[in-house]
Amino acid sequence: MMDLGLANKIGIVVAASKGLGKAVAFRFAREGMRVAICARDESVLRATAQEISSLTHTEVLPIRADVTRSDDIKNLVAETVKRFGGIDVLVTNAGGPPPGNFFAFDDSAWEQAFYLTFMSVVRLCREAIPHMQKRGAGRIINIASVSVKQPIENLILSNSLRLAVVGLAKSLANELAPWKITVNTVCPGPTQTERMEQLLRASGDIEEARRFWTKDIPMGRMGKPEELADLVAFLASENARYITGTVIQVDGGLVKGIF
Numbered sequence: 001m002m003d004l005g006l007a008n009k010i011g012i013v014v015a016a017s018k019g020l021g022k023a024v025a026f027r028f029a030r031e032g033m034r035v036a037i038c039a040r041d042e043s044v045l046r047a048t049a050q051e052i053s054s055l056t057h058t059e060v061l062p063i064r065a066d067v068t069r070s071d072d073i074k075n076l077v078a079e080t081v082k083r084f085g086g087i088d089v090l091v092t093n094a095g096g097p098p099p100g101n102f103f104a105f106d107d108s109a110w111e112q113a114f115y116l117t118f119m120s121v122v123r124l125c126r127e128a129i130p131h132m133q134k135r136g137a138g139r140i141i142n143i144a145s146v147s148v149k150q151p152i153e154n155l156i157l158s159n160s161l162r163l164a165v166v167g168l169a170k171s172l173a174n175e176l177a178p179w180k181i182t183v184n185t186v187c188p189g190p191t192q193t194e195r196m197e198q199l200l201r202a203s204g205d206i207e208e209a210r211r212f213w214t215k216d217i218p219m220g221r222m223g224k225p226e227e228l229a230d231l232v233a234f235l236a237s238e239n240a241r242y243i244t245g246t247v248i249q250v251d252g253g254l255v256k257g258i259f
């Protein structure tokens with residue numbers, strides 16, 4: 001296995017009590033990183049921190065935070081720095097905006113999705129970047145969706161607002177290169193998280209629903225959270241120092257376009 005050289009690095013993985021964020025936090029901890037994780041439900045968050053910590057024998061710091069709230073983000077970054085002494089890696093993430101087509105959403109729904117999906121990334125970067133600049137290096141990795149490469153039916157909020165994250169990331173990649181801070185965006189396709197299992201169960205016929213989700217995936221199956229985490233860990237490593245401004249899907253070939 002490639003040594004990623006991540007031992008003792010400090011990471012914040014946002015929205016990480018479950019699903020993709022949890023898989024990334026777990027992977028970082030396995031690499032010997034000290035990791036802060038956040039989510040809104042404190043009891044689930046604490047249980048996750050405890051689980052990762054006991055399986056990896058590393059310190060995982062749970063900090064309750066709602067990423068739609070500016071004060072919570074400031075507190076998340078400040079508490080991480082207070083505890084661990086700095087930040088090397090920031091992984092931005094949040095729950096997905098609700099499904100629906102154009103006429104399903106009024107101004108207030110768009111505004112909420114803006115704060116959840118886009119403004120959370122702006123605020124996390126604003127708080128974390130000065131700490132990376134102080135260390136003379138850093139990694140920002142945004143978890144987005146294949147919706148930034150190919151719009152997904154009935155997900156207009158994600159299709160629209162996640163592209164703002166990509167624009168921000170590409171601009172920041174240019175601005176932050178002198179400090180050796182890289183900024184990349186990863187795009188999961190349908191991935192087998194607990195949330196996805198719930199969606200499949202809620203649809204009634206699980207096997208039919210699974211066929212629907214996988215019919216356009218050349219690999220013939222959904223992704224596993226750890227397959228996204230593998231890419232995030234590589235992008236976080238020293239080996240990925242020359243990779244910045246990219247948008248990379250982990251989707252078993254789902255996206256049909258070339259770029």
Ligand SMILES: NC(=O)c1ccc[n+]([C@@H]2O[C@H](COP(=O)([O-])OP(=O)(O)OC[C@H]3O[C@@H](n4cnc5c(N)ncnc54)[C@H](OP(=O)(O)O)[C@@H]3O)[C@@H](O)[C@H]2O)c1
Nearest residue numbers: 015017018019020039040041066067095096145190191195
């Ligand atoms: N799984 C997929 O197939 C897939 C595919 C493409 C894109 N994505 C996107 O990837 C992201 C993560 O998906 P997932 O499948 O890992 O979801 P998940 O299993 O539902 O987990 C979401 C995590 O985010 C936390 N969270 C949600 N809203 C938050 C908020 N406002 N502030 C802080 N934490 C928050 C949740 O904890 P609390 O509820 O306690 O806050 C939970 O820990 C989503 O944006 C999703 O749309 C997922």
